[in-house]
Amino acid sequence: MPWFRRPSNEPLWQDEFSVYTADERYVNRRQFTKFLTLTSLAMFAGQVWILVKSWLYRAPEFPRQVVARAGEIPVGGVKLFRYPVAEEQCIMVRTAEDRYVAYSQKCTHLSCAVYFSQENNRLECPCHEGYFSITDGTVLQGPPTRPLPAVILERRGDELVAVGMQTRRES
Amino acid sequence: MRDPQAPIQRRGLTAIDGSMALIVLLLLVQMYLLSATLEAYLSGHHDAALPGAILSGLIFAASAALYVFVERLDREARKG
Structure with missing residues (x-):
């Protein structure tokens, strides 16, 4: 020491x-x-x-965009498209002979891409098992709390046209 | 020999611990309020933003008042 x-x-x-x-x-x-x-x-x-x-906040202006032609996809089939901007992926599903629905593909939980489950007839999120109704996009199960924003479709003769999105919805 | 100030110091410490617990409770409420307001905003319901901000401000004011109280008590407890 x-x-x-x-x-x-x-x-x-x-x-x-x-x-x-x-x-x-x-x-x-x-x-x-x-x-x-x-x-x-x-x-x-x-x-x-x-x-x-x-x-x-200002309400966005939605363009009119031809999404598909009637009969282009079979019943139970899906088509992906981008609306209203290129960054927003949407999914359209033909649920019946003359019925088409479209929603934003971004899950309202953590933005994973939802897909259509023909077997269960609903939109499903693979990340955390959030399920949405194909009829109106409301949450059926899982962690999402908000419904999927719905794309407003109009039938113009043979064309299916997206004219807007329902951004304010009750869950 | 027993310090005659000791009971006062202990009461001060109890008050400080109680204030801190109250602040934690207020924080939990404020946290819930923030998540609820954000959820409402993302759903397109913008009318919840103003009442949420006012309530949050009141909770913050209460937390700040409790902090000032704790600081004063802590100083007195250390002095005693």
């Missing part, structure tokens, strides 16, 4: 290292309460952000 050092069982580096882990990790009541209050402030900021977004 060097003469300049007090007797100690600890190694030299531990004696000379001035940072004590236990002390550094210690959080006193004031610090913890301050942290909680700042978390509350962050959540309030999130609420204000939602408020500002709702004030700035």
